[in-house]
Amino acid sequence: MxxxxxxxxxxxxxxxxxxxxxxxxxxxxxxxxxxxxxxxxxxxxxxxxxxxxxxxxxxxxxxxxxxxxxxxxxxxxxxxxxxxxLIDAHTHLCDNSHLGADFDHWSLPAATFGIVGALNAKKTLRAGFTTVRDVSSPFYCDVALRDSISRGWVEGPRMFVSGQMVTMTGGHGSWGNWMAPEHEIQTNAHAIADGADEVRKAVRTHVRNKVDLIKVAATGGYGTHGTIPGAASYSVEELRVIVNESRKHGLTVAAHAHGADGIKNAVRAGVTSIEHASMIDDETIRLMRKNDTYAVLDLLSARFDLIERNQNYDDKNLGRTNNEEYDAITMLFKKTYEAGVKIAFGTDAGVYPHGRNAEQFQLMIDAGMSSLDAIRSATIIAADLLNQQENIGExxxxxxxxxxxxxxxxxxxxxxxxxxxxxxxxxxxxxxxxx
Known part of the structure; x- marks a missing residue:
């Protein structure tokens, strides 16, 4: 102070x-x-x-x-x-998932997400994060929030946004997984797309809606009912269509991916970054290093979810306790870091309360990263990931x-x-x- x-x-x-x-x-x-x-x-x-x-x-x-x-x-x-x-390369400013049942996504008007985003943007900026990469928000509220901050209407960090996450039917982020089929048809906050033609159209729709990058779910997730984090979602062919169409418009692709198979698919397809990588293996680490793929490894949200909140993930086929799962994630962080993969600072803000972003620095050091490299991950490395090295990070x-x-x-x-x-x-x- x-x-x-x-x-x-x-x-x-x-x-x-x-x-x-x-x-x-x-x-x-x-x-x-x-x-x-x-x-x-x-x-x-x-x-x-x-x-x-x-x-x-x-x-x-x-x-x-x-x-x-x-x-x-x-x-x-x-x-x-x-x-x-500082730069946080993995946020969800319009989301307060950490509130659990007290933040009922399906009962809220779309405008509420924008109001929530404005409040969280202020918290994030005042915590020292002057730039964020916001990777998936419902109803393109991140696009509206980015533009409101740029115009000076709202106090917040500089934002680079992905809009809705592109995911397969029944994939991570699909709100329909919690709903009866007739409700899913009319209510989905993310871009559901299957096959080459649909994923290409999803990217083009995002371009029309003025996103800065594309976010795709390459595996299941912890936070979506009925999906398995370790299971691959899109095929390499579908992911290549997403990457190629994005590149035509000058956009990078961030891939949500926990399991090794899904990470490999995404890396081989040419994505710019892998988000989470909580179940990565040695072969996949080497592949990421070879392809110069960034890793955005969110230790803070993992600790909050698994340890602080002690979330029940019995349906995720983890085969171990939450403490064992978190220990495994930190061990894989250390392996990824020591292998020379570029790690950009990203916390999955929204899973934990916004404004606590900087708590992740100590977790990264506890997992084996040097203090200087932890700071670099949130400055020059994250700036490179955003292709903003001429503007921010130093x-x-x-x-x-x-x-x-x-x-x-x-x-x-x-x-x-x-x-x-x-x-x-x-x-x-x-x-x-x-x-």
Whole structure:
């Protein structure tokens, strides 16, 4: 949180009308920032005494020097460690599945999902995540939310969205799995498609509805009635149609896939990323490494579902307890990381309460990842996955002025990222928590 020492330095550096009581003024447009310490995520070095200049929401200059040399008003971040704005590459902002029966998808008007999304977007941004990749939302509410944030109507992170997940009849995400057949016909929030012609049309429909990427269910899932996470869904041929049609329109494909067979199908079809990979095997890890496929491994949602919530998955053919399942998932995370597969930070937000995203960093370290690589997964690696490496992921001239400020050194204690004091998005102060 913002301590009074920070407020006092702000009092010196900025005229009184720009200040809010006990906080840094929200929605303040910055032109200069003095950073006592910031993390260069590429080199892994903590750099000191930087004067960052901002023009049009982007970093226009980074100079070394004391703050006494700065002319005019500036934001003084002495006493803080500054990092690039974080990226979560697997969210569901319009979903509150963690509420269980208290969030009854089938009884809610479509507009409710947008309202929920707006609330969750604010929580996510204020937790330090200035960019998200939102991978499947009902009724294209993610498209509407992305555009509302871009227009300044709603406070939230920069969004890259997939719209509805493409899934087979009876596949993961099919609401009809909970319904009588006559209800399924008129109520389905995702894109049900079978065979080459239907999946091609589903991609084209998504393109028309202005998505940024395509999400496809390549296996069953934990959260869908009647599906088995380890079982493959689409054939390689169907997945290739999805990938090829997406590429025609400049879109990447993210594949939900737990079991090894479904992961192999998706990787061989040319998807950009595998989401979850909770049952991956050694052969499939090697295949992902060979094909340069990203892994987005959501340890936080797995821990929340299996351990914290102790969800009953007796119908999923797991053959082990929840604790054993989570231990297996963390072991496979370690194997994937040590094999050199590119791991992008993604948490499956919505399975757990939004705003807790940064808790995953410690879980990644517990599973064998270094602190620096965990941070890189949520900055430069995730930026590459989104094909946004020219815009986000580093504190570098030309990139968006997206910063977070924390007390302490995240390379020594990653948990400091769970308590972000200040968030800046495109040079605008978004949140500055009071004591």
């Amino acid at each position: 913002i301590l009074r020492g920070f407020f006092f330095s702000f009092l010196i550096s900025l005229p009184a009308p720009l200040l809010a009581k006990d906080t840094v003024a929200p929605h303040l447009h910055l032109e200069k920032v003095f950073v006592e310490t910031y993390l260069d995520v590429l080199s892994g070095e903590l750099k000191t005494n930087a004067i960052i200049e901002i023009t049009g929401g982007r970093i226009s200059a980074i100079k070394n020097g004391p703050k006494d040399a700065i002319e005019g008003d500036f934001l003084d971040l002495s006493g803080y460690t500054v990092l690039p704005g 504190i570098k001239v030309g990139k968006y002025a997206d910063f977070i400020a924390v007390r302490g050194n995240p390379l020594e204690d990653i948990r400091v990222l769970e308590d972000v004091d200040l968030v800046i998005k495109e040079g605008v102060v978004i949140s500055a928590q009071s004591e």
